[in-house]
Amino acid sequence: xxxxxxxxxxxxxxxxxxxxxxxxxxxxxxxxxxxxxxxxxxxxxxxxxxxxxxxxxxxxxxxxxxxxxxxxxxxxxxxxxxxxxxxxxxxxxxxxxxxxxxxxxxxxxxxxxxxxxxxxxxxxxxxxxxxxxxxxxxxxxxxxxxxxxxxxxxxxxxxxxxxxxxxxxxxxxxxxxxxxxxxxxxxxxxxxxxxxxxxxxxxxxxxxxxxxxxxxxxxxxxxxxxxxxxxxxxxxxxxxxxxxxxxxxxxxxxxxxxxxxxxxxxxxxxxxxxxxxxxxxxxxxxxxxxxxxxxxxxxxxxxxxxxxxxxxxxxxxx
Numbered sequence: 001x002x003x004x005x006x007x008x009x010x011x012x013x014x015x016x017x018x019x020x021x022x023x024x025x026x027x028x029x030x031x032x033x034x035x036x037x038x039x040x041x042x043x044x045x046x047x048x049x050x051x052x053x054x055x056x057x058x059x060x061x062x063x064x065x066x067x068x069x070x071x072x073x074x075x076x077x078x079x080x081x082x083x084x085x086x087x088x089x090x091x092x093x094x095x096x097x098x099x100x101x102x103x104x105x106x107x108x109x110x111x112x113x114x115x116x117x118x119x120x121x122x123x124x125x126x127x128x129x130x131x132x133x134x135x136x137x138x139x140x141x142x143x144x145x146x147x148x149x150x151x152x153x154x155x156x157x158x159x160x161x162x163x164x165x166x167x168x169x170x171x172x173x174x175x176x177x178x179x180x181x182x183x184x185x186x187x188x189x190x191x192x193x194x195x196x197x198x199x200x201x202x203x204x205x206x207x208x209x210x211x212x213x214x215x216x217x218x219x220x221x222x223x224x225x226x227x228x229x230x231x232x233x234x235x236x237x238x239x240x241x242x243x244x245x246x247x248x249x250x251x252x253x254x255x256x257x258x259x260x261x262x263x264x265x266x267x268x269x270x271x272x273x274x275x276x277x278x279x280x281x282x283x284x285x286x287x288x289x290x291x292x293x294x295x296x297x298x299x300x301x302x303x304x305x306x307x308x309x310x311x312x313x314x315x316x317x318x
Contacts, residue, residue, distance in 0.1 A: 003270050057195050066206055073103050084124060151172070173258070219261065221265055248288055
């Protein structure tokens with residue numbers, strides 16, 4: 001069944017949001033679209049980049065466009081779980097304790113340099129990302145809805161990093177990289193207003209109710225059997241490749257399908273086509289494939305491109 005007029009109008013609002021973000025984050029249109037795709041799918045995003053390429057500005061701009069609460073957590077080696085979750089403190093004149101919420105209690109979290117903190121604090125983040133709740137002193141607290149973690153990590157060759165465990169990497173729907181701008185785009189960046197001025201002109205475009213309605217619509221997007229077979233064949237190809245130590249898991253295939261549905265919705269369609277799968281595939285695969293050698297993002301993408309060429313896509317729906 002095609003999308004209704006009301007649903008198409010909501011999708012158009014999302015594209016207006018993307019356009020407003022792209023007016024500030026110059027030259028990264030595909031990164032913006034994939035970030036919004038992951039959020040529509042209810043997933044978290046991991047950015048692997050060097051400092052200074054615009055990750056913080058991207059996240060702040062998206063949060064402002066959504067009118068959502070935003071917190072930035074700077075992860076450091078001495079950060080402990082209570083610094084991000086919160087802590088209980090005695091109430092004056094009483095024998096009871098009151099829980100003081102930490103910065104995790106926001107709708108959009110920028111987890112900056114998440115691989116610079118200790119495994120113990122990373123584990124606290126894992127519970128938050130997986131369960132949308134945190135535990136302090138034996139008491140469980142629900143996190144806001146919606147709740148998105150947009151995390152950054154330094155390239156793994158940087159000193160002072162703690163590699164994220166596979167279980168936590170798997171909690172991120174996508175891994176993206178802004179990378180350096182082209183010389184042409186960098187000239188435009190130099191001529192653009194300051195980040196503070198740019199953000200001051202950003203206006204909320206989507207309300208939470210509309211965005212949540214679109215999120216609820218994503219699982220209902222139709223997928224033909226041929227598309228399901230295609231996703232499974234792509235996943236199986238990673239498990240058979242001799243250069244890959246650990247291929248895509250069944251849950252990885254599920255995430256690929258969910259992301260493809262969200263991408264199809266952004267395309268104004270109520271059904272998935274092969275191009276939707278191919279559009280999200282690298283971002284879903286990058287951090288889930290474990291190679292026998294240490295590879296950069298570009299090298300991983302090159303391998304993924306080879307894998308894609310080995311698998312025949314189904315005929316496109318007319």
